[in-house]
Amino acid sequence: MTPLEALQTTLAGEHAALYVYGVIGGRVSVSAEPALSKKIATAYTTHRGRRDQLTSMIRVVDADPVVAGVSYELPNPVTTQPQLERGALQLEQRCTAVYADMVASTSGANRQWAINALTDSAVRQISFAGSPVPFPGVAEL
Amino acid sequence: MPPPPSPPVEVTRRAVLTGVSVVAGSVAAGCTIGRDPDGTAAPKPAATSKRAAQLDPDVGLAVAALAGEQAALDAIEAVLARHRKLRRALSPIKAAHRAHVSLLAQAAPEDYPAPTTPSLPSTSPDPFRVPPRREAALNRLSALELALSTSAKRHSFAAESGAFARLLASMAAAAAQHSVVLVPAASSSGSPEAAPQ
Numbered sequence: 029m030t031p032l033e034a035l036q037t038t039l040a041g042e043h044a045a046l047y048v049y050g051v052i053g054g055r056v057s058v059s060a061e062p063a064l065s066k067k068i069a070t071a072y073t074t075h076r077g078r079r080d081q082l083t084s085m086i087r088v089v090d091a092d093p094v095v096a097g098v099s100y101e102l103p104n105p106v107t108t109q110p111q112l113e114r115g116a117l118q119l120e121q122r123c124t125a126v127y128a129d130m131v132a133s134t135s136g137a138n139r140q141w142a143i144n145a146l147t148d149s150a151v152r153q154i155s156f157a158g159s160p161v162p163f164p165g166v167a168e169l
Numbered sequence: 170m171p172p173p174p175s176p177p178v179e180v181t182r183r184a185v186l187t188g189v190s191v192v193a194g195s196v197a198a199g200c201t202i203g204r205d206p207d208g209t210a211a212p213k214p215a216a217t218s219k220r221a222a223q224l225d226p227d228v229g230l231a232v233a234a235l236a237g238e239q240a241a242l243d244a245i246e247a248v249l250a251r252h253r254k255l256r257r258a259l260s261p262i263k264a265a266h267r268a269h270v271s272l273l274a275q276a277a278p279e280d281y282p283a284p285t286t287p288s289l290p291s292t293s294p295d296p297f298r299v300p301p302r303r304e305a306a307l308n309r310l311s312a313l314e315l316a317l318s319t320s321a322k323r324h325s326f327a328a329e330s331g332a333f334a335r336l337l338a339s340m341a342a343a344a345a346q347h348s349v350v351l352v353p354a355a356s357s358s359g360s361p362e363a364a365p366q
Contacts, residue, residue: 124342128338128339131325131334131335131338132331132332132334133331134331135331139325139326139334140326142338143322146341146342147338147342149342150342150345150346151346151349153346154350159261160265160343160347161265161343161346162268163268163343164339164342164346165335165338165342166335166336166339169272
């Protein structure tokens with residue numbers, strides 16, 4: 029995977045993450061689950077910032093950033109509060125894997141960006157009731 | 170309808186280990202280079218390791234990363250020796266560090282000299298000392314994990330092999346997770362445990 033392909037793949041991941049977080053956030057009750065609602069909102073804002081950063085990083089090399097799809101598949105049924113939290117966890121796990129692949133395919137500032145995103149996403153999994161794993165983002169180990 | 174992001178299915182365990190095997194291969198190459206010109210003398214281990222590191226700077230990163238992971242593992246063992254009730258809380262973290270050490274050991278030659286600068290920034294210049302209170306011990310471990318994560322991030326950034334960088338970044342993320350989960354564990358660890366003497 030070329031560095032540009034890695035950036036585009038990660039941007040595509042951010043488009044999907046924003047869609048899914050938008051759906052999940054719309055179903056979380058702010059009054060009944062204020063803590064989860066706040067965590068979802070924070071995650072959405074973080075991924076929106078990453079989408080914008082990746083868009084700029086791709087334009088810097090005179091390439092056209094991939095555009096968002098119309099809709100995306102949800103990681104699991106997301107209706108109840110536990111399902112909503114589980115959906116957010118699974119989404120972050122997928123994002124962590126995408127960031128890890130970007131680390132492998134980039135260098136310099138772009139790799140640093142991916143390393144930081146990978147670590148942040150792994151830690152965010154804990155906030156969504158995830159457990160530590162020996163190799164976040166590297167599912168085959 | 171495009172699916173959400175997911176790991177590429179073609180990635181295998183072998184592919185992940187490519188970085189480690191590349192680094193380990195450089196060590197083997199160093200042994201070959203270390204033979205005398207006539208090919209009859211045995212290689213000089215210390216010299217060959219240094220040559221290996223010159224061939225592949227990732228060897229030095231592997232050695233430094235291994236030292237940090239081993240230090241974290243030793244610290245956890247020390248805490249468990251004094252606070253046995255923490256066994257359940259620390260068991261998965263200990264297993265993760267063991268897995269990291271096992272993997273990095275494949276890329277780090279045993280006779281390579283220890284890094285001159287500590288790869289694991291410590292909160293104090295002294296060796297890890299286990300506080301008598303469980304909560305304090307967990308907080309100390311949390312700080313150590315955070316320092317280890319920072320160190321692993323630097324190693325990942327500097328790695329020449331992309332696959333090895335991916336592995337080191339994942340280890341950095343794991344240490345960051347440990348740092349976070351140890352703090353709530355500290356707050357729920359209850360009253361101080363009498364240290365077994």
